[in-house]
Amino acid sequence: xxxxxxxxxxxxxxxxxxxxxxxxxxxxxxxxxxxxxxxxxxxxxxxxxxxxxxxxxxxxxxxxxxxxxxxxxxxxxxxxxxxxxxxxxxxxxxxxxxxxxxxxxxxxxxxxxxxxxxxxxxxxxxxxxxxxxxxxxxxxxxxxxxxxxxxxxxxxxxxxxxxxxxxxxxxxxxxxxxxxxxxxxxxxxxxxxxxxxxxxxxxxxxxxxx
Amino acid sequence: xxxxxxxxxxxxxxxxxxxxxxxxxxxxxxxxxxxxxxxxxxxxxxxxxxxxxxxxxxxxxxxxxxxxxxxxxxxxxxxxxxxxxxxxxxxxxxxxxxxxxxxxxxxxxxxxxxxxxxxxxxxxxxxxxxxxxxxxxxxxxxxxxxxxxxxxxxxxxxxxxxxxxxxxxxxxxxxxxxxxxxxxxxxxxxxxxxxxxxxxxxxxxxxxxx
Amino acid sequence: xxxxxxxxxxxxxxxxxxxxxxxxxxxxxxxxxxxxxxxxxxxxxxxxxxxxxxxxxxxxxxxxxxxxxxxxxxxxxxxxxxxxxxxxxxxxxxxxxxxxxxxxxxxxxxxxxxxxxxxxxxxxxxxxxxxxxxxxxxxxxxxxxxxxxxxxxxxxxxxxxxxxxxxxxxxxxxxxxxxxxxxxxxxxxxxxxxxxxxxxxxxxxxxxxx
Amino acid sequence: xxxxxxxxxxxxxxxxxxxxxxxxxxxxxxxxxxxxxxxxxxxxxxxxxxxxxxxxxxxxxxxxxxxxxxxxxxxxxxxxxxxxxxxxxxxxxxxxxxxxxxxxxxxxxxxxxxxxxxxxxxxxxxxxxxxxxxxxxxxxxxxxxxxxxxxxxxxxxxxxxxxxxxxxxxxxxxxxxxxxxxxxxxxxxxxxxxxxxxxxxxxxxxxxxx
Numbered sequence: 001x002x003x004x005x006x007x008x009x010x011x012x013x014x015x016x017x018x019x020x021x022x023x024x025x026x027x028x029x030x031x032x033x034x035x036x037x038x039x040x041x042x043x044x045x046x047x048x049x050x051x052x053x054x055x056x057x058x059x060x061x062x063x064x065x066x067x068x069x070x071x072x073x074x075x076x077x078x079x080x081x082x083x084x085x086x087x088x089x090x091x092x093x094x095x096x097x098x099x100x101x102x103x104x105x106x107x108x109x110x111x112x113x114x115x116x117x118x119x120x121x122x123x124x125x126x127x128x129x130x131x132x133x134x135x136x137x138x139x140x141x142x143x144x145x146x147x148x149x150x151x152x153x154x155x156x157x158x159x160x161x162x163x164x165x166x167x168x169x170x171x172x173x174x175x176x177x178x179x180x181x182x183x184x185x186x187x188x189x190x191x192x193x194x195x196x197x198x199x200x201x202x203x204x205x206x207x208x209x210x
Numbered sequence: 211x212x213x214x215x216x217x218x219x220x221x222x223x224x225x226x227x228x229x230x231x232x233x234x235x236x237x238x239x240x241x242x243x244x245x246x247x248x249x250x251x252x253x254x255x256x257x258x259x260x261x262x263x264x265x266x267x268x269x270x271x272x273x274x275x276x277x278x279x280x281x282x283x284x285x286x287x288x289x290x291x292x293x294x295x296x297x298x299x300x301x302x303x304x305x306x307x308x309x310x311x312x313x314x315x316x317x318x319x320x321x322x323x324x325x326x327x328x329x330x331x332x333x334x335x336x337x338x339x340x341x342x343x344x345x346x347x348x349x350x351x352x353x354x355x356x357x358x359x360x361x362x363x364x365x366x367x368x369x370x371x372x373x374x375x376x377x378x379x380x381x382x383x384x385x386x387x388x389x390x391x392x393x394x395x396x397x398x399x400x401x402x403x404x405x406x407x408x409x410x411x412x413x414x415x416x417x418x419x420x
Numbered sequence: 421x422x423x424x425x426x427x428x429x430x431x432x433x434x435x436x437x438x439x440x441x442x443x444x445x446x447x448x449x450x451x452x453x454x455x456x457x458x459x460x461x462x463x464x465x466x467x468x469x470x471x472x473x474x475x476x477x478x479x480x481x482x483x484x485x486x487x488x489x490x491x492x493x494x495x496x497x498x499x500x501x502x503x504x505x506x507x508x509x510x511x512x513x514x515x516x517x518x519x520x521x522x523x524x525x526x527x528x529x530x531x532x533x534x535x536x537x538x539x540x541x542x543x544x545x546x547x548x549x550x551x552x553x554x555x556x557x558x559x560x561x562x563x564x565x566x567x568x569x570x571x572x573x574x575x576x577x578x579x580x581x582x583x584x585x586x587x588x589x590x591x592x593x594x595x596x597x598x599x600x601x602x603x604x605x606x607x608x609x610x611x612x613x614x615x616x617x618x619x620x621x622x623x624x625x626x627x628x629x630x
Numbered sequence: 631x632x633x634x635x636x637x638x639x640x641x642x643x644x645x646x647x648x649x650x651x652x653x654x655x656x657x658x659x660x661x662x663x664x665x666x667x668x669x670x671x672x673x674x675x676x677x678x679x680x681x682x683x684x685x686x687x688x689x690x691x692x693x694x695x696x697x698x699x700x701x702x703x704x705x706x707x708x709x710x711x712x713x714x715x716x717x718x719x720x721x722x723x724x725x726x727x728x729x730x731x732x733x734x735x736x737x738x739x740x741x742x743x744x745x746x747x748x749x750x751x752x753x754x755x756x757x758x759x760x761x762x763x764x765x766x767x768x769x770x771x772x773x774x775x776x777x778x779x780x781x782x783x784x785x786x787x788x789x790x791x792x793x794x795x796x797x798x799x800x801x802x803x804x805x806x807x808x809x810x811x812x813x814x815x816x817x818x819x820x821x822x823x824x825x826x827x828x829x830x831x832x833x834x835x836x837x838x839x840x
Contacts, residue, residue: 016652016703022226023656026233027447029308030241031660036312044320048329062308066301073226073297087703091696098659098692102666110674119678232436236443237657239518240451246522254530258539272518276511283436283507442646446653449728450661456732464740468749482728486721493646493717 013082017090024094025069031101032058032065035108054108060186061104061120067190068097068127071164074157075135080146089134096127114175117182121171124186128165135161164189223292227300234304235279241311242268242275245318264318270396271314271330277400278307278337281374284367285345290356299344306337324385327392331381334396338375345371374399433502437510444514445489451521452478452485455528474528480606481524481540487610488517488547491584494577495555500566509554516547534595537602541591544606548585555581584609643712647720654724655699661731662688662695665738684738690816691734691750697820698727698757701794704787705765710776719764726757744805747812751801754816758795765791794819 036054038047072093079086103120110116135158138144167185175182246264248257282303289296313330320326345368348354377395385392455474458467492513499506523540530536555578558564587605595602665684668677702723709716733750740746765788768774797815805812 013703013707016648016706018226019229019649019652020656020699022229023233023443023446023653024660026230026443027237027657027660029304030234030237030311031663033241033308033312034244034664036309038316038319040319044316044323044325048316048325059305062305066304069230069301070297073223076226077223087700091699094659094696095689095692098663099666101660102663106668106674106678109668109670113674115674115678228436229439232439233443233653233656236440236653237447239514240444240447240521243451243518243522244454246519248526248529250529254526254533254535258526258535269515272515276514279440279511280507283433286436287433438646439649442649443653446650447657449724450654450657450731453661453728453732454664456729458736458739460739464736464743464745468736468745479725482725486724489650489721490717493643496646497643 013087014079017082017087018076021072021090021094024097025065025072028097028100029062029065032061032104034101035105053111057104057108057111060183061100061107063190064124064186065097065100068124068131070190071128071131071161075131075138078145078157079138081144083141083144085137086134086144089130089137093127093130093134096123096130099123112179114179114182117175117179118172120186121168121175121182125165125168125172128161128168132158132161132165160192164192167192223297224289227292227297228286231282231300231304234307235275235282238307238310239272239275242271242314244311245315263321267314267318267321270393271310271317273400274334274396275307275310278334278341280400281338281341281371285341285348288355288367289348291354293351293354295347296344296354299340299347303337303340303344306333306340309333322389324389324392327385327389328382330396331378331385331392335375335378335382338371338378342368342371342375370402374402377402433507434499437502437507438496441492441510441514444517445485445492448517448520449482449485452481452524454521455525473531477524477528477531480603481520481527483610484544484606485517485520488544488551490610491548491551491581495551495558498565498577499558501564503561503564505557506554506564509550509557513547513550513554516543516550519543532599534599534602537595537599538592540606541588541595541602545585545588545592548581548588552578552581552585580612584612587612643717644709647712647717648706651702651720651724654727655695655702658727658730659692659695662691662734664731665735683741687734687738687741690813691730691737693820694754694816695727695730698754698761700820701758701761701791705761705768708775708787709768711774713771713774715767716764716774719760719767723757723760723764726753726760729753742809744809744812747805747809748802750816751798751805751812755795755798755802758791758798762788762791762795790822794822797822 036051036058038044039050042050100123103123106119107116139158167189171182171185174185246261246268248254249260252260310333313333316329317326349368377399381392381395384395456471456478458464459470462470520543523543526539527536559578587609591602591605594605666681666688668674669680672680730753733753736749737746769788797819801812801815804815
C-alpha cells in the first residue's frame with residue numbers, strides 16, 4: 001500500500017507538472033497574436049501591409065515555441081518520476097516560455113535593430129540552458145527515468161540541445177554584423193531540432209516485433 | 211518491458227499533443243472576445259449598437275472554431291499512435307487556430323470589404339488543408355490508427371474535409387462578387403460538418419449488442 | 421475488440437470535451453481581470469478608488485462563473501458517454517462562458533444602468549438554458565449516463581437549474597425597477613446552487629460501507 | 631458497481647478540479663506579461679529601460695505564483711477525495727490567483743508606494759489563508775486524504791503555510807517603514823517554501839526498497 005501511495009505521488013506530480021507546462025505553452029502560443037492588431041487609423045490594405053513584419057515575426061516565434069515544446073516533449077518522454085529539483089527546473093524553464101510573446105513584440109516593433117534580436121536570442125538561450133540543466137539532472141538520476149530508456153538516445157537529446165544553445169549564443173554577437181544572421185539562425189533551428197529528433201522517434205515509427 | 215515502454219511513449223505523446231491542442235483551442239475561443247469592447251467614448255446604447263457587427267462576427271467565428279475542433283476530434287478518435295510527422299502536422303494546424311482571433315478582428319473592423327473576408331477564408335482553408343494532410347498521412351500509415359477503425363468511416367472523414375476545403379476555396383473569389391457569399395459559406399459550413407459527421411457517430415449512438 | 425474500440429471512443433470524446441470545457445472556464449475566469457487596470461492618468465489612491473466598482477463586478481462575476489462550473493461539473497459527474505448532440509450542446513454552452521468577461525466589462529463600465537445588467541442576466545440565462553437542454557437530453561438518453569446514477573438526484577439537478585433560470589429571467593424586467601435587484605439575484609444565486617447541490621454530494625461525503 | 635460509481639465520481643471531481651486549477655495557474659502565469667509592453671513612443675533602448683521595473687516585478691510575481699502552485703501541489707498530493715466544501719475552498723483560492731496579474735500591474739506602475747505593495751501582500755495573504763482553510767478542512771476529514779499519508783508530513787505542510795502567512799501579514803505594516811521590506815519578504819518566501827517542502831519530497835527522492 002505504501003508503495004502504491006508513493007507511485008501515486010509520482011504520477012500526480014508528473015501529470016500535474018506536464019499539464020501546467022502544456023497550459024503555459026498553449027497560452028503563450030496563442031498570446032503571440034496580441035500584437036497582430038489592425039491599426040484603426042489606417043484603411044484595410046495599408047493596415048494589412050503594416051501588419052506584415054509582425055506577421056513574419058509571429059511565424060518565426062510560433063515555429064520556435066513549437067520547437068521548444070518538441071524538445072520538452074522529447075525530453076519528458078523518458079522521465080517517469082519527479083523530485084523537487086526537477087519540478088523547480090521545469091518551472092524556471094516556463095519563465096522563458098511566458099517571455100516569448102514579449103520578445104516577439106519587441107522584435108516586431110524594431111525588426112532591424114540588433115538589440116531587439118538579442119532579447120529574443122537571449123530568451124531562447126535561457127530556455128535551452130534551463131532545459132539542458134533539467135536534462136542533465138534527470139540523466140544523472142536514472143531513477144527519474146522510465147525503465148527501458150536507451151542511453152544512446154538520451155545522449156543524443158542532450159547533444160541536440162547543446163547544438164541549439166551554441167547556435168543561439170552565436171546569434172547574439174552576430175546580430176551586430178547583420179540582424180538577418182539572427183533571423184536565419186531562428187528559422188533554421190526548429191527544422192534542425194526536428195531533423196535531430198527524427199532518429200530518436202524510432203520506437204514510435206517501428207513498433208517492435210511482438 | 212520494452213514493449214510497455216514503447217506503449218507509454220505512444221500514450222504520453224498522444225496525450226500531451228491532444229492536451230496542447232485542446233489548450234490552444236480553448237484559449238483561441240476565449241481570446242475572440244478581446245475585440246468585443248465597449249467604446250469608453252460612447253453612451254451604453256450607442257456603444258452596444260457599435261459592438262453589434264463585431265458580435266455577429268464573433269458568433270460566426272466561434273461556430274467555425276467549434277466546427278474545427280469537431281473535425282479535429284472526429285479525426286483523432288481514430289488515431290492511437292504518433293510519430294514525428296504527425297506531431298509536426300498537428301502543430302502546423304494549430305498555427306491557423308491561433309490566427310482565428312486575428313482574422314475575426316480584421317473582419318469585425320471591415321465587415322463589408324472582400325479582402326477582409328479573404329483573410330478569414332484563407333486561414334480556414336489553411337486549417338482544412340493541414341488537417342487533410344494530417345489525415346491522409348494517418349490513413350496511409352495504418353499503424354497510427356486504432357484497431358477496429360472502420361475504413362468506410364475513415365474515407366468519409368476525408369471526404370467531408372475535402373468538401374469544406376472546396377467551399378472555403380470558392381469563398382475567396384466569390385467574396386469579390388458579394389461578401390455575403392463568404393458569410394453564407396462560413397455560416398453553412400459548421401452545420402454541414404455536423405451533418406456530415408452525424409453518420410460516423412454511429413458507434414457512440416448505438417452501442418453494439420454485447 | 422470492437423467493444424473496446426467503442427469504449428475508447430466514448431472515453432476519448434468525453435475526456436477531450438471536458439478538457440476543452442475546463443480550459444475555456446479557466447481562461448474566462450482569468451480574462452475577467454483584463455478590465456481591472458489602473459488608470460495611468462491617476463495617482464495610486466484615486467486610481468484604486470476608480471477600480472472599486474469594477475472589482476466588485478469582478479467578484480460577482482467570478483462567483484457566477486464558479487457557480488456555472490459547479491453546475492457543469494455536477495451534471496457531468498453522471499455522464500459516461502457522448503454523442504454528437506451532447507457535444508454540440510456542450511459547445512453552445514461554452515459560447516455563454518466566453519461572453520462572461522464581455523458582460524462583466526459592460527456592467528463594470530455602467531454599473532447603474534438597467535440595460536447593462538440585462539446583458540449579464542441574459543447571458544447567464546442563456547447558459548442555464550443551454551445546460552438545461554444538455555441535461556434534459558442526457559436524462560432522456562440513459563445510455564449516456566453512468567450506471568448506478570440515482571434518478572432522484574438527476575431530477576434534483578434539473579430542478580436547481582430550472583430555479584436558477586427562473587431567477588435570472590426575473591432579473592431582466594426587475595432591473596428596470598432597480599438594478600440592485602439584479603445584483604441581489606446574481607449574488608444569491610451561487611450560494612443557492614451550492615446549497616442545492618449539497619445534498620447530492622452525499623456519495624462523496626459518506627463513503628458506502630464496503 | 632455502486633462502489634465503482636462512487637469511486638468514479640471522486641476521481642472525476644478531483645481530476646476536473648485539478649485541471650481547472652492548473653489551467654487558471656497557467657493562464658495567470660502567462661497573463662503576467664501583458665504589462666510588459668514596449669512603449670510605442672520611445673526608441674528601443676529607452677523603451678527597454680522603461681520596462682525594467684515592470685520586468686523585475688514580473689520576475690518576483692512569477693516566482694510567487696510558482697511558489698503558490700508548489701504549495702497547492704504539495705497539498706493536493708495527499709488529497710484523494712473531494713466534497714462540496716473542498717471544491718468551494720479550492721475555487722475561492724483561485725480568486726486570489728487570478729488577481730495576481732492585477733496586483734503585479736499595480737506594483738509595476740507604482741513600485742515605491744507602500745499602498746501598492748499592500749495590494750500584493752494582501753492578495754498573497756488571502757491565497758495562503760484560503761489554502762490553509764482548505765488544508766485544515768482536508769486534514770480534519772481523513773477520508774479525503776490518500777491512504778498512507780504520513781501525519782507528520784501533513785502537519786509540516788500546515789506549518790509552512792502558517793509561516794508564509796505570518797511573513798506576508800508582517801509585510802503589510804512594514805511596507806510603510808520601507809517598501810523594500812515587502813520586496814525582501816516576497817523574494818525570500820518562494821525559496822523558503824522550496825526549502826520547507828524539500829524534506830517532504832522524500833518519498834519521491836528515495837524510492838522504497840521493493
